[in-house]
Amino acid sequence: MRVVAVHPDALVVTSRIWQTNAVLLRAPRREDVDPAGAESAAGEARSATEAMLVDSPYFPDELEALPALARETGFEVEALLATHADFDHLLGRLAFPELALGVADTTSTRLRGEPGTAQRALRDADAEHYVRRERPLSLGAMQELPVPGRLELGGEELELHATSGHTADGMAIVAAHAGLLLCGDYLSDVEIPVLSPGGSIESYRATLARLAPLVEAVERVVPGHGSPLERERALRVLDEDVDYLDALEHGEERPRLPAGRDSRRQQTIHAENLARVSAP
Numbered sequence: 307m308r309v310v311a312v313h314p315d316a317l318v319v320t321s322r323i324w325q326t327n328a329v330l331l332r333a334p335r336r337e338d339v340d341p342a343g344a345e346s347a348a349g350e351a352r353s354a355t356e357a358m359l360v361d362s363p364y365f366p367d368e369l370e371a372l373p374a375l376a377r378e379t380g381f382e383v384e385a386l387l388a389t390h391a392d393f394d395h396l397l398g399r400l401a402f403p404e405l406a407l408g409v410a411d412t413t414s415t416r417l418r419g420e421p422g423t424a425q426r427a428l429r430d431a432d433a434e435h436y437v438r439r440e441r442p443l444s445l446g447a448m449q450e451l452p453v454p455g456r457l458e459l460g461g462e463e464l465e466l467h468a469t470s471g472h473t474a475d476g477m478a479i480v481a482a483h484a485g486l487l488l489c490g491d492y493l494s495d496v497e498i499p500v501l502s503p504g505g506s507i508e509s510y511r512a513t514l515a516r517l518a519p520l521v522e523a524v525e526r527v528v529p530g531h532g533s534p535l536e537r538e539r540a541l542r543v544l545d546e547d548v549d550y551l552d553a554l555e556h557g558e559e560r561p562r563l564p565a566g567r568d569s570r571r572q573q574t575i576h577a578e579n580l581a582r583v584s585a586p
């Protein structure tokens with residue numbers, strides 16, 4: 307597991323597998339914004355470090371390390387968010403079982419519509435990687451968030467924007483105070499666009515069009531898988547993804563995949579995308 311601070315109020319935690327990113331995000335600490343911070347009441351100072359965890363790492367030891375990591379770095383995790391309903395983004399409650407998972411309305415609809423699917427996918431992945439877990443994944447009481455919408459984090463406002471195309475559900479989160487866009491499984495520098503069940507070229511394109519101005523307005527983008535990207539790099543990935551969707555729509559069997567995303571594995575993903583979009 308790799309931990310990188312992309313902003314004083316944002317830590318990116320990258321799993322050892324799939325380069326899956328989770329983000330610890332907090333409001334600015336009182337003393338950073340208020341020169342008289344030393345005089346502020348203890349209660350205020352505490353609420354100023356209120357934090358949330360967006361998405362999750364995969365391995366049990368990574369999840370187990372998260373609460374201490376958060377505590378020691380001054381992130382008081384009081385909320386969990388998942389960018390979409392794929393199992394690899396839903397594991398926050400294995401680290402913080404007492405917290406509810408906040409998801410977009412579309413994600414909550416998907417999870418209710420396919421009960422047990424995420425748990426089954428997790429069990430399959432665990433079996434494939436010889437992973438043992440102490441307890442099964444329980445999604446508990448979910449908090450359904452209207453998207454587009456806003457969310458408060460210790461006095462700062464987070465923007466929630468709808469995403470779809472990879473799957474039918476999801477949201478991207480803009481944390482303006484940290485100059486960050488957390489976009490889920492879009493804009494990855496390690497993976498071409500993946501069209502899963504529920505996804506489509508049309509909605510993927512609409513999502514990229516919606517994300518473009520958000521990328522322009524932030525410093526960095528943290529995709530669900532891959533490296534945190536500076537704005538310019540993220541815009542290049544976005545252009546490459548638009549080109550890729552064109553090639554996919556034209557049914558190209560061997561399109562030139564973007565540099566760094568042209569491995570055998572990515573060619574397999576392309577073949578799967580092609581099968582999905584050409585299925586009757």
Ligand SMILES: [Zn+2]
Pocket residue numbers: 392394395491530531
């Ligand atoms: Zn994912």
